[in-house]
Amino acid sequence: MPESIRKEKPELPAIVPPGLDNPVGSLALRLSNRAVLIHGTDIPWGVGWRVRHRCIRLYPEDIVELFHLVPVNTRVTIVQQPVKVGVAHEKVYVEVYEDAELRAYD
Numbered sequence: 001m002p003e004s005i006r007k008e009k010p011e012l013p014a015i016v017p018p019g020l021d022n023p024v025g026s027l028a029l030r031l032s033n034r035a036v037l038i039h040g041t042d043i044p045w046g047v048g049w050r051v052r053h054r055c056i057r058l059y060p061e062d063i064v065e066l067f068h069l070v071p072v073n074t075r076v077t078i079v080q081q082p083v084k085v086g087v088a089h090e091k092v093y094v095e096v097y098e099d100a101e102l103r104a105y106d
Contacts, residue, residue, distance in 0.1 A: 025060050029076075038058065040057070
């Protein structure tokens with residue numbers, strides 16, 4: 001379990017098996033930058049939000065699909081943009097971040 005998560009939830013053991021009780025969900029893809037994972041989550045409402053742990057959270061069903069689609073050693077490029085746009089239920093949603101906030105994730 002990453003130290004940053006253990007600081008927030010000290011009651012968690014050092015190793016939490018995959019599954020519903022694990023904050024990173026049932027599966028995770030570890031990148032060459034060991035501080036970043038692409039993983040599921042136990043809080044699906046947080047998908048798409050910026051988080052302190054530097055990881056990329058996916059819906060539980062999406063990480064399962066991605067995990068089985070992506071071969072080991074696939075190149076991953078993470079693009080940080082100050083504007084994020086999405087469409088859901090025929091509505092357009094926009095989030096805008098200051099550049100200073102983006103630099104905090106470097």
